[in-house]
Amino acid sequence: MPARGVEASLQRGGPVPVYSQIYDVLRASIDRELPVDAPLPSERELAQQYGVARMTARKTIDRLVGEGRAYRVPGRGAFVARPRLIMRVALKSFTEDIRSRGMRPDSRELSRLLVPADDEIAAKLELSPGEPVHLLERLRLADNAPIAIERSHLPAARTPGFLDDDLVGGSLYAVLEQRYGCVIDEGEQSISASSVGARAAKLLGVPKGSAALCFERLSRAGGAPIEYATSVYRGDRYQLRVTFDTDRAGR
Numbered sequence: 001m002p003a004r005g006v007e008a009s010l011q012r013g014g015p016v017p018v019y020s021q022i023y024d025v026l027r028a029s030i031d032r033e034l035p036v037d038a039p040l041p042s043e044r045e046l047a048q049q050y051g052v053a054r055m056t057a058r059k060t061i062d063r064l065v066g067e068g069r070a071y072r073v074p075g076r077g078a079f080v081a082r083p084r085l086i087m088r089v090a091l092k093s094f095t096e097d098i099r100s101r102g103m104r105p106d107s108r109e110l111s112r113l114l115v116p117a118d119d120e121i122a123a124k125l126e127l128s129p130g131e132p133v134h135l136l137e138r139l140r141l142a143d144n145a146p147i148a149i150e151r152s153h154l155p156a157a158r159t160p161g162f163l164d165d166d167l168v169g170g171s172l173y174a175v176l177e178q179r180y181g182c183v184i185d186e187g188e189q190s191i192s193a194s195s196v197g198a199r200a201a202k203l204l205g206v207p208k209g210s211a212a213l214c215f216e217r218l219s220r221a222g223g224a225p226i227e228y229a230t231s232v233y234r235g236d237r238y239q240l241r242v243t244f245d246t247d248r249a250g251r
């Protein structure tokens with residue numbers, strides 16, 4: 001584990017949030033030094049050692065747990081997890097994904113707003129509640145058929161002028177890269193089964209209650225969250241493709 005005094009090497013107020021820097025230190029320890037089932041520092045220890053709020057320490061551990069690099073035992077803390085098979089879901093944009101299937105992607109914008117982040121969105125984007133975020137909601141189409149409804153939340157501080165952007169070519173990721181210099185290089189995605197509600201059914205052109213896949217994706221650029229998105233995909237039109245890999249070295 002990092003020696004005491006390491007907090008001096010944290011860069012506060014820089015482009016990489018303190019939370020991400022602590023995560024990097026812990027992850028390096030897990031990858032290089034710590035055996036399976038070794039205890040990780042407690043939230044209290046991390047908070048003291050790095051001079052951060054316990055909430056920040058908890059988020060760091062949460063991320064390691066979410067990635068399968070650590071596991072929690074109630075009342076005892078967090079421990080190094082056994083390496084596991086990882087399904088790599090490529091961080092493709094909708095545009096790239098649909099093109100790679102030989103179809104033509106398109107979008108219909110449903111709303112674009114500047115809103116204060118609620119507690120959940122703020123936590124995901126590592127903002128304080130109430131900080132401004134851009135919300136973009138789109139109906140996504142492939143060969144003119146509705147496929148998904150996507151709601152993207154972007155930190156407004158990193159995307160100034162987004163409300164006026166014309167989203168040339170329809171790709172959000174292209175705009176993030178070309179206009180804001182944010183290249184998405186890391187992310188987490190969870191997928192769950194669901195059914196479509198009345199509004200989504202109408203937009204997607206399917207009966208209410210039809211099967212759907214729900215995606216939740218947090219994407220980072222340069223270590224900091226740039227997009228938190230929730231999407232509902234038609235279960236009858238969309239099949240998820242993943243590549244399968246034994247991720248032993250890069251746990």
Ligand code: 16G
Pocket residue numbers: 092093094095096150152170171172173174215216217227229231
């Ligand atoms: C993907 C992402 C979505 C992102 C979009 C950007 C999922 C479930 N969602 O659809 O979060 O906003 O790509 O696509 O993978 P675009 O660059 O074509 O707008």
